[in-house]
Amino acid sequence: MAERKIRVLVGKPGLDGHDRGAKVVAAALRDAGMEVIYTGLHQTPDQIVQAAIQEDVDVVALSILSGAHMTLFPKVVKLLREAGAGHVLVTGGGIIPTEDMEKLRALGVGRLFGPGTSTSEAVEYIRGWFAENRGNEED
Template sequence: MPERKIRVLVAKPGLDGHDRGAKVIAAALRDAGMEVIYTGLHQTPEMVVNAAIQEDVDVVALSILSGAHMTLFPAVKKLLDDEGADFILITGGGIIPEEDMAALREQGIGKLFGPGTTTGAAVEYIRDWFAEHGRDRESVHQ
């Protein structure tokens, strides 16, 4: 049986109107063989989580440039946890100071990527995480 593709939801929560980076990472993940769902601009945490559950994703990747990362990442995590979907990796990137990245990691958020990070680094991180934590989707939904 062939190995299933990693499913990633790329989202732009909040009021940030710049999505070039999100589109670049979505294309890089797709080129790396992952199934990618891009939700578009101006998503609420609830919209992101609803899409993640509906699309049965392994990873939620948030792109946040607005400075609201300390609110939006924890909000998405709490909503996923409330839905029993705490097995979904939350990762992402944007303009996020290193000390905020560390604080978010302590709250259960995965690795975050800042400006200048190569798309290959994000692809490798997601692949490595999935190799270690990947789940059998059928067993979760029985």
């Protein structure tokens, strides 16, 4: 049986216009064989969660370089849970200090990646998570 493709929503929440990283990561995940949906810029957490549910994704990957990560990550996690999609992995990257990464982790956010990360590291992390958490599901 063919393995199901991992579905990832790459999102840019908030007013941050820096999309270089989001687009590079989206392309790398696609090249690694994942199904990738990119939201475009300036999305509210509501819009991101709606798109995630509509597209039935396994992973929501947020890119935040605006310093608003402590507001935006918890909101997306909360809204996903409220919508009954608490099983979706919320991960991401940007300019996020290590101590904030730890705080977000405690709130249920997955691994976060900082500047200088190789895209293959992100690919491996998502594959690993999927194998562990969703790998036994059938399409």
